[in-house]
Amino acid sequence: MVSDRSKVDVSNVEPTVCWVVALKSEAKPIISHFKLDHQSGNNIFPIYRNDKLGHSLIVSGVGQINAAAATTYLASESGSPPWAAWINLGIAGSMDGEIGKLYQGIKVTNPTKEKVFFPGYRFSKIVSLAEIQTLDYPKPVKKNGVLHDMEASGFIDFATRFSCNELVFSFKVVSDNSEQDMKLIDKMMVNSLIGNRLQQLDALLDKIFTLSKLEKQRLQIPDEVEEVLKQFHFSVTRRNQLIQKLRKWKIQFPNRSISDLVKEAKTAADVIRNIDDALTNLKFDWT
Amino acid sequence: MIDTIFIERGVVNHSRTQSIKSKFKNPTIIEVDRYQEVFNKRSQNFRIQKQNPALILAEKHDNFVLPAPSGFGLASTRNFYFSHMYNCIYDCRYCFLQGMYSSANYVIFVNFEDFFDEIEKSIKANGGQDLTFFSGYDCDSLAFENITGFAESILPLFKSYPKVDLEFRTKSVQLEPLKSGLPIANCIVAFSMMPEELAKRLDKKAPSIKRRINAIEKLAARGWPIGLRFDPLIYSKDWKQLYKGLLMEIMHRVPREAIHSISHGPLRYPKKMYQDITKLYPEELLFSLPMSENNGYVDYGVDVEKEMAEFLIKNLKNYVEEAKIFQCVVQT
Ligand code: SF4
Numbered sequence: 001m002v003s004d005r006s007k008v009d010v011s012n013v014e015p016t017v018c019w020v021v022a023l024k025s026e027a028k029p030i031i032s033h034f035k036l037d038h039q040s041g042n043n044i045f046p047i048y049r050n051d052k053l054g055h056s057l058i059v060s061g062v063g064q065i066n067a068a069a070a071t072t073y074l075a076s077e078s079g080s081p082p083w084a085a086w087i088n089l090g091i092a093g094s095m096d097g098e099i100g101k102l103y104q105g106i107k108v109t110n111p112t113k114e115k116v117f118f119p120g121y122r123f124s125k126i127v128s129l130a131e132i133q134t135l136d137y138p139k140p141v142k143k144n145g146v147l148h149d150m151e152a153s154g155f156i157d158f159a160t161r162f163s164c165n166e167l168v169f170s171f172k173v174v175s176d177n178s179e180q181d182m183k184l185i186d187k188m189m190v191n192s193l194i195g196n197r198l199q200q201l202d203a204l205l206d207k208i209f210t211l212s213k214l215e216k217q218r219l220q221i222p223d224e225v226e227e228v229l230k231q232f233h234f235s236v237t238r239r240n241q242l243i244q245k246l247r248k249w250k251i252q253f254p255n256r257s258i259s260d261l262v263k264e265a266k267t268a269a270d271v272i273r274n275i276d277d278a279l280t281n282l283k284f285d286w287t
Numbered sequence: 288m289i290d291t292i293f294i295e296r297g298v299v300n301h302s303r304t305q306s307i308k309s310k311f312k313n314p315t316i317i318e319v320d321r322y323q324e325v326f327n328k329r330s331q332n333f334r335i336q337k338q339n340p341a342l343i344l345a346e347k348h349d350n351f352v353l354p355a356p357s358g359f360g361l362a363s364t365r366n367f368y369f370s371h372m373y374n375c376i377y378d379c380r381y382c383f384l385q386g387m388y389s390s391a392n393y394v395i396f397v398n399f400e401d402f403f404d405e406i407e408k409s410i411k412a413n414g415g416q417d418l419t420f421f422s423g424y425d426c427d428s429l430a431f432e433n434i435t436g437f438a439e440s441i442l443p444l445f446k447s448y449p450k451v452d453l454e455f456r457t458k459s460v461q462l463e464p465l466k467s468g469l470p471i472a473n474c475i476v477a478f479s480m481m482p483e484e485l486a487k488r489l490d491k492k493a494p495s496i497k498r499r500i501n502a503i504e505k506l507a508a509r510g511w512p513i514g515l516r517f518d519p520l521i522y523s524k525d526w527k528q529l530y531k532g533l534l535m536e537i538m539h540r541v542p543r544e545a546i547h548s549i550s551h552g553p554l555r556y557p558k559k560m561y562q563d564i565t566k567l568y569p570e571e572l573l574f575s576l577p578m579s580e581n582n583g584y585v586d587y588g589v590d591v592e593k594e595m596a597e598f599l600i601k602n603l604k605n606y607v608e609e610a611k612i613f614q615c616v617v618q619t
Contacts, residue, residue: 106291107317118325121335124290129315164332211335218334218569244565248575284523284576 016212017205018080019057020071020088020159022151025187027059029195030089039077045070047077056080064110064134064154071158083215085167085208086159089201091175091190092132092147093140099180102197103147104204105132105170110153117156120169121211126203132170138182147172167212171204173197222246224258232268242268245275252282291315291341293325293392298346303397303436307344310434314342321345326373326390334567336391337378347371347396351405355421358616361548364417364452367409370425371396371437377427377458377493380573381519384425386560393431399440406444416450423456429476430459439464446471454514458493460502470510475547477514478503480537482529485521489573496533500540507545518552518615520595522576522587527598534599538606546607551599552615553592554578561585 021027027048030036034055036048048057056078060070067088074080097103104127108117111134122129131146134153141148152170159168173193176182225243228234234242249261261274292314298304299318308314319325322345355366373394374384385391396402406420422428422441432438438455442464445453454475465476481489483496494502507513515537523529556564558580565574578585586592600612 106315107293107319116319116324118293118328122291122339122341124315129291129317131317160330163330164335165328165330166332166335215332215335218567247569251570251572251575279575280577282577284526 016054016081016084016209016216017056018071018074018078018084018086018159018162019055020060020067020074020086020151020155021057022060022062022067022090023187023190024059025190026090026194027057028191029198030057030201033198043077045073047074049078060151060155063136063150064152066154067151068154068158071155071162075158075162080162081216082163082219083167083212084163085169085212086155086163087208088152088155088159088170089194090149090151090172091185091193092149092172093138093182094130094147094174094177095141096144097130097147097174097177099174099177100193100196101128101174102200103128103130103132103172103174105130105147105149105152105172107131108152108156108170109133110157111136115153115157117153117160117165119156119160119165121166121207123204123207126207127171127200130172132172140176140178140182147174164215167208167215169204169208171201222250224250227258228262228271231262232265232271234268238268238272241272242275245272245279248279249275252279289314289342289393290339291317293317293319293322293341293343295319295322295343295345298344298397301344301346301397303399304344306436307342307395307397307434311342319343322394326388326392326394328390331389333385333389333391337385340374341392343392343394344397345394346398347401351402352409352420355424358552359421359424361419361452361550361613364419365413366419366421367406368421368424369402369406371399371402371422372426372431372435374425375427376430378491379458379493380489380491380568380571381521381554383556383560383564385567386556386564387425393426395431395435399437403441403444406441410448410451415448419452419454420445421454421456423454427457427459428455429457429461432459432461432463439468442468442471442474445474449473456514456516458490458499460494460498462502462505465506465511466509470512472512475512475514476503476506477516477548477550479516479518480533481517481519481521482526482533484529485523489521500536503537503545504540507541511545512547513541513545514547515549516551517599518550519554520551520592520599521554521573522591522595526595530595530599531602534602534606543606546611548611548613549603549607550613550615551596553586553595555584555586555592555616558583558585 031048034050034053036050036057039047046059058070058074060066106122106129132152133148135148156168175185265271289311296318322343325343352367352369355368452473454477456477458479478499486496503513579588
């Protein structure tokens, strides 16, 4: 049975998963599974969100240029943080792949083969891995182990500008192969091909959330920084120093309050000096 | 262990590619034109990738043998290094590879024979003596031996040049082919060491110090020359006590005659590398401890470095002659 993601408590209002999906019929199962709401307004591309669960989804339309444009648009509309995971989900053609099977693309080439990408942390225990060739028009696949799609390369090229390569994923469900012609594909079929893979996608998302959280811990500016920035004027260089030094200070003094460092300070330089003093006088204690 | 192998098209049919492939159960095989396509890709996340590195099999075309960076190696000889592999299966928190490469994937160059030809050329060009070749500058020399067989392949070459030294630098306790082979007097097995208490915190995924000492003991008993590498020296409140304990244990277990050389070096990074590594692990205790920038390097400062070096030398003097002790301060 597919789990109900809407019951998961994710106390985080920022979008941590950004979906880029070419067709509405591919998007529908995701929209209903994660209870995403359509964002009203004059959107160039339809956007759906569930802020409570941290999901945003954009319907890009077919083709790598649309995928690239929609990815950029979603990044700017959602204000996705650098630890957001980006997922391109859709159907793909194969020669030997079983209809309905989900793959993770780990090598993706663009139509001219000038660009090659190796996206995503690999989840080989949950999903089969494959090479994806993104094409400008549908074409039967002639090579085993290869999938054909029309968006992945455009998506990855741009998504990797907003998050790291390891948090950018392309998942494809096989819709046609050497035994089943692509002419048989219709909206209903697409809907059920994706819908049947929700349980597997949930398992993938659990892992993806973990990676995203790890990345968030690494990149997030400590709350205390904002507190201090409000009280003193920091130049850009000093601001960066403050972030770095406060991180170290927090590791050393996890239970102390930032107010200890700020209370005697009159300027930004005083704050930095106070942190330096606290760190310099440390005993290297590993125990 | 390895779920994916990227293979350069040019070495798909290489016998070593086939043999390495056969060591893994059902890996996904992806062909690539050149390994750099995967390895040097922009916006890679070393830290996430390190959780599940892929293997890349490639061919090396040039720069097989390079002069060792100044300060690396043993002072009395001319030092060279070669790297049949980039990256390491261990995950030592201080490792400079995490600041040097943007990828945590393992690259293995399968054309070992080209390395051997170039090493031989270098030996001949440099008069055939007072040379040391280091394996394991960009990886751990022995940790992946059961997959690559590199050490086994290179030993016969150095056997035929007895006046030229080869050093395997390692933390591995994977002892083949050394344990079952006859020792070669000019092939040194050098183990990186630090007090167990620190290794537990920092030498992630690497064998414990206890296991390393066991391995040293076994190899020494077989007659292999042993190197001890206290590099980097890690400072702590009780460092003297910790290092003293380590040295006592080694001296007690490893006969002095087995020691070829001992080297030590401070924890030190070029500034940019330090910044990159601390960005990768901002929560790491090691990088929250006081270090300062001196001449483009981030380190503990001259006073601490000197005190630690002197302490080590003083405590090793009764064990080996001073001529066998070297200080390594790498200027990368
Ligand atoms: S064993 Fe050496 S190469 Fe490997 S991670 Fe540790 S320091 Fe780096």
